[in-house]
Amino acid sequence: MPDHSLQHVAGADVPLLEVDHVVVQFGGVTAVNEATFVAEAGTVTGLIGPNGAGKTTCFNVISGLQKPTRGKVRFRGRNVTGAPVHRRSKRGMGRTFQRLEAFGSLSVRDNVRVAYDIHRGLAGLVKPGAKDIDALLERVGISAYADERADSIPTGTARLLELARCLAGDPKLLLLDEPSSGLDETETDDFGDLLRDLAAEGRGILMVEHDMDLVMGVCDTIHVLDFGSIIASGTPGDIRRDPAVQRAYLGYSDDVPEHELVGARAGVGAGAVEETRTDLVPVGAASDATTVIPAVGATTPEDVR
Numbered sequence: 001m002p003d004h005s006l007q008h009v010a011g012a013d014v015p016l017l018e019v020d021h022v023v024v025q026f027g028g029v030t031a032v033n034e035a036t037f038v039a040e041a042g043t044v045t046g047l048i049g050p051n052g053a054g055k056t057t058c059f060n061v062i063s064g065l066q067k068p069t070r071g072k073v074r075f076r077g078r079n080v081t082g083a084p085v086h087r088r089s090k091r092g093m094g095r096t097f098q099r100l101e102a103f104g105s106l107s108v109r110d111n112v113r114v115a116y117d118i119h120r121g122l123a124g125l126v127k128p129g130a131k132d133i134d135a136l137l138e139r140v141g142i143s144a145y146a147d148e149r150a151d152s153i154p155t156g157t158a159r160l161l162e163l164a165r166c167l168a169g170d171p172k173l174l175l176l177d178e179p180s181s182g183l184d185e186t187e188t189d190d191f192g193d194l195l196r197d198l199a200a201e202g203r204g205i206l207m208v209e210h211d212m213d214l215v216m217g218v219c220d221t222i223h224v225l226d227f228g229s230i231i232a233s234g235t236p237g238d239i240r241r242d243p244a245v246q247r248a249y250l251g252y253s254d255d256v257p258e259h260e261l262v263g264a265r266a267g268v269g270a271g272a273v274e275e276t277r278t279d280l281v282p283v284g285a286a287s288d289a290t291t292v293i294p295a296v297g298a299t300t301p302e303d304v305r
């Protein structure tokens with residue numbers, strides 16, 4: 001007789017999201033090259049890398065907008081590689097876009113209401129009332145804009161509206177593509193706190209983000225993409241010290257010889273190096289958190305949809 005309880009326990013160990021040797025080719029361009037990583041429930045996972053590294057393409061593969069040339073995506077233990085977007089969404093995957101997607105002529109509140117209704121229509125689960133929607137607006141910090149038209153609100157608020165619309169579907173996994181762009185410093189801090197709260201509720205968050213203070217401050221694990229390949233995975237501390245990441249993405253001041261970085265990685269005086277390495281700065285993030293990292297041999301296309 002099969003032991004269902006054991007199966008159930010085994011199922012609980014499966015990562016929320018598994019990206020397994022995913023390859024995406026656009027003609028001669030390999031946008032994603034054998035990318036393999038996981039995002040766990042209850043954690044915030046960062047996906048970082050230079051422009052054109054393949055981050056958005058990875059998101060498109062995960063959410064079902066882009067079919068991979070090879071490889072698999074598993075979500076909550078099930079292979080969803082061939083599943084359409086709405087099926088993934090029904091299973092608990094929510095996504096925000098780099099480009100804003102709200103209905104401009106509707107109010108902020110109605111935008112969230114519509115997202116609720118769409119979710120209810122698909123899943124037949126939630127029975128939201130206006131109170132739930134207002135609570136959600138409150139939670140992401142945009143209550144003051146509830147009655148404004150969505151096309152009249154500041155970009156930062158529109159980003160938070162995107163998040164509220166996404167949360168209306170009560171996702172188990174949130175895919176956030178550059179969520180902090182347009183947020184000021186205080187909004188970004190609050191946003192980081194909100195992400196930690198959402199993870200503490202057991203949700204998994206996978207975030208593409210260029211603001212290194214936010215990434216280093218809120219992520220449990222970070223994966224670094226460069227030219228389509230994962231070149232490093234680890235904690236924020238691991239990533240900060242990784243010489244390959246330094247070269248590909250993070251900047252460091254000219255007076256830091258590379259052998260010191262290698263020493264730090266190999267554990268030679270790592271503690272001391274880590275504590276005094278205030279000279280390490282993300283490229284373009286020193287003066288302005290929203291500065292775009294320069295492209296590395298690639299253009300930045302619109303999201304595939």
Ligand SMILES: Nc1ncnc2c1ncn2[C@@H]1O[C@H](COP(=O)(O)OP(=O)(O)O)[C@@H](O)[C@H]1O
Nearest residue numbers: 026031051052053054055056057298299301304
């Ligand atoms: N639909 C597409 N057709 C052709 N090339 C694409 C397409 N989408 C992305 N690319 C290319 O794939 C690479 C990765 O792009 P992208 O995933 O948008 O990177 P990122 O989000 O990290 O900036 C880039 O070289 C880009 O030009």
Ligand SMILES: [Mg+2]
Nearest residue numbers: 055056057098
């Ligand atoms: Mg992108």
